[in-house]
Amino acid sequence: MQAFGRKVACPMDTKSLNNLIKPKDGLVSSRIFTDPEIYRLERERIFTRTWLYVAHESEIRQPGDFVSRSMGEDSVIVSRGRDGNTRVFLNVCRHRGRKICSEDLGNTSKFICGYHGWTYNELGELTAVPFFDAYQGRLDKNKNGLHQARVDIYHGLIFATWDTGLESLSDYLGPMKWILDLAFGRTEGTEVVGPPIRWVADTNWKLGAANFTGDGVHVLTTHGFSTQLGLHQLKASGGRPGGYAVDPGNGHGASLVSPASKGEYYLGLPKELWPELERTLTKEQIGIIKPLIILAGNVFPNLSFLQTAGHSPKEWGGPEGMPISFLTLRQWQPLGPESMEGLTWLFMDKNTPSQWREYSRQCYQRVFGVAGTFEQDDLENWGQITQGLRGPMAGRLWLHYELGLDLKPSKEWPGPGTAYSGQPPWFDQLESLFYGHCVKLLMQE
Amino acid sequence: METSDLIFPSDERYSEVLYFLYREAELLDNRCFTEWLDLLAEDIHYRMPVPITRGRNLEYSDEMDIFSDNLASLKVRVDKLRTDFAWADTPPSRTRHMISNLRLKVTDKPDELQSISSVLVYSNRFSQPDADLFSAERFDLLRRVNGQWLLAQRTVHLDQSVVGARHITVFF
Numbered sequence: 001m002q003a004f005g006r007k008v009a010c011p012m013d014t015k016s017l018n019n020l021i022k023p024k025d026g027l028v029s030s031r032i033f034t035d036p037e038i039y040r041l042e043r044e045r046i047f048t049r050t051w052l053y054v055a056h057e058s059e060i061r062q063p064g065d066f067v068s069r070s071m072g073e074d075s076v077i078v079s080r081g082r083d084g085n086t087r088v089f090l091n092v093c094r095h096r097g098r099k100i101c102s103e104d105l106g107n108t109s110k111f112i113c114g115y116h117g118w119t120y121n122e123l124g125e126l127t128a129v130p131f132f133d134a135y136q137g138r139l140d141k142n143k144n145g146l147h148q149a150r151v152d153i154y155h156g157l158i159f160a161t162w163d164t165g166l167e168s169l170s171d172y173l174g175p176m177k178w179i180l181d182l183a184f185g186r187t188e189g190t191e192v193v194g195p196p197i198r199w200v201a202d203t204n205w206k207l208g209a210a211n212f213t214g215d216g217v218h219v220l221t222t223h224g225f226s227t228q229l230g231l232h233q234l235k236a237s238g239g240r241p242g243g244y245a246v247d248p249g250n251g252h253g254a255s256l257v258s259p260a261s262k263g264e265y266y267l268g269l270p271k272e273l274w275p276e277l278e279r280t281l282t283k284e285q286i287g288i289i290k291p292l293i294i295l296a297g298n299v300f301p302n303l304s305f306l307q308t309a310g311h312s313p314k315e316w317g318g319p320e321g322m323p324i325s326f327l328t329l330r331q332w333q334p335l336g337p338e339s340m341e342g343l344t345w346l347f348m349d350k351n352t353p354s355q356w357r358e359y360s361r362q363c364y365q366r367v368f369g370v371a372g373t374f375e376q377d378d379l380e381n382w383g384q385i386t387q388g389l390r391g392p393m394a395g396r397l398w399l400h401y402e403l404g405l406d407l408k409p410s411k412e413w414p415g416p417g418t419a420y421s422g423q424p425p426w427f428d429q430l431e432s433l434f435y436g437h438c439v440k441l442l443m444q445e
Numbered sequence: 446m447e448t449s450d451l452i453f454p455s456d457e458r459y460s461e462v463l464y465f466l467y468r469e470a471e472l473l474d475n476r477c478f479t480e481w482l483d484l485l486a487e488d489i490h491y492r493m494p495v496p497i498t499r500g501r502n503l504e505y506s507d508e509m510d511i512f513s514d515n516l517a518s519l520k521v522r523v524d525k526l527r528t529d530f531a532w533a534d535t536p537p538s539r540t541r542h543m544i545s546n547l548r549l550k551v552t553d554k555p556d557e558l559q560s561i562s563s564v565l566v567y568s569n570r571f572s573q574p575d576a577d578l579f580s581a582e583r584f585d586l587l588r589r590v591n592g593q594w595l596l597a598q599r600t601v602h603l604d605q606s607v608v609g610a611r612h613i614t615v616f617f
Contacts, residue, residue, distance in 0.1 A: 103498050103499055104498045104499060104606065105499055106499050195495050195508070196509075197608075198607045198608065199608035199609070199610060199611075200609055201611045201612070202611055221530070224528070224530035225525045225528040225531060229525065314517060315517045315521045316518060316521075361509075362518075365510050365511075365512060366512070366514060366518045366521075369511055369512075370511060370608045371493070371511050371512040371612065371613035372512075373521065373522060375612070376533040376613070376614055377532040377533050377612075379533070379611045379612045380533040380611065380612060381532065
């Protein structure tokens with residue numbers, strides 16, 4: 001099903017990497033999506049050198065709880081220890097490299113390798129080795145615990161990195177924290193609902209990440225069925241929507257959209273939560289979130305999020321006349337230049353009323369995920385791009401990211417980072433910056 | 446389940462339900478989706494819970510579905526195919542539903558039967574040499590209304606926790 005292993009000799013030096021983008025012209029080389037050599041560099045220079053999302057704290061509440069996830073192509077275990085701390089281990093036995101955990105989730109204090117029985121606890125320590133005495137002192141258990149990643153947490157979102165020299169998560173996120181507050185830090189807390197929906201698609205991982213970094217324009221065409229069938233809750237009254245495209249730096253990006261008919265929407269959240277929002281967020285953040293119906297973004301490299309309140313309740317699972325909305329986190333895990341695994345989670349604010357919770361869940365399941373009426377067309381696009389760019393001529397093209405390139409930053413934006421405003425606030429800068437940041441990391445030896 | 450709850454192939458109802466499932470597959474594979482909707486009860490709940498690998502159990506989540514539809518949202522899915530924006534199914538998929546292993550049981554209601562069947566769905570598009578294959582077990586509730594069988598519930602247990610396809614557009 002997947003197209004792996006296109007062998008093209010392609011030695012990349014710094015100059016040819018730098019030539020993959022023309023930031024001043026808003027152009028990106030199509031090679032970046034299919035070239036196996038570029039993919040090999042991404043594995044090393046992006047996915048071992050950035051903070052990568054692995055799980056949410058609400059997925060591993062109790063000591064011994066764990067989930068299996070991945071950091072790029074490396075399989076990892078995210079574990080809650082008896083000491084309450086969160087740890088991230090390479091899911092590989094230190095003895096001969098067998099994966100020690102094949103389950104999606106569970107609760108255990110023992111990971112036993114099926115090959116020779118090396119056994120680790122939930123803290124990652126090597127606790128048992130068969131015939132240990134026969135090693136006659138040559139094997140040090142203390143030095144052969146599971147390989148551990150650095151871990152840091154923001155609003156319950158657990159990130160990990162292999163890079164011991166990388167800046168703190170807080171510095172890495174920078175102004176993106178202000179945006180993440182609007183989704184994950186606006187109330188007493190958010191939590192994951194159920195397991196992720198997972199699927200493997202024949203597309204390059206960057207297409208999903210860049211789409212959420214800042215592609216609002218695609219909605220009208222890609223998801224045009226919704227308009228054609230009249231399924232929007234908030235009709236395009238009074239002209240085009242407004243809002244901001246925000247560049248928080250470090251390759252992150254976010255879009256904030258409010259309808260032309262200015263009103264109080266709070267991203268379609270139930271009114272019961274509004275006082276909690278007012279208490280939790282800053283005055284500037286409240287000013288921004290009040291008129292919002294869409295918040296979308298991507299934490300570099302591959303963690304996307306979205307809250308959208310634009311869906312008609314009747315068809316998508318709620319009562320007529322009531323705004324319906326959902327918050328989703330999604331991750332695009334690289335599996336090769338032309339393959340990725342998509343994972344998508346539904347999130348809910350802790351104090352969400354139970355009836356609204358159900359409306360939100362139904363809406364999410366009908367529009368997002370591998371069978372979602374919206375997401376299926378996104379995946380079709382990204383698959384068609386990956387397929388279309390496979391040929392040698394297609395691989396020489398420059399692709400366009402110059403929409404809004406000459407815009408000046410907004411002076412009204414009250415938050416950190418650089419923001420651009422417009423009607424609609426959909427420009428290509430953020431995607432261009434995303435690819436620019438990819439190339440910057442690829443060039444670092 | 447008691448043996449006395451089972452309905453055997455010699456029973457007339459077994460043939461009726463088997464034909465219902467074949468007819469349904471025929472409508473889906475011939476892309477007669479509006480006619481397919483006519484086979485669904487007003488209160489249809491049509492869902493595919495997320496498969497989970499945990500311990501030695503093969504679980505299906507009761508918190509999250511890959512899809513979870515009622516009649517209104519299924520109508521949107523069908524209507525979408527007629528718009529100019531059904532990209533994931535344009536050009537249309539060549540699909541084949543292979544239905545087998547039908548087991549039928551009585552319920553507390555005389556007009557409702559529980560049906561369990563296996564399905565292998567093949568789906569191929571444009572000039573792709575490969576196809577998406579979905580193997581699943583379907584737990585259905587069938588209801589007789591005015592002499593006609595209607596599908597009132599369908600829970601699809603996919604035999605795969607990571608879906609091996611770009612997307613799912615096919616109905617199960």
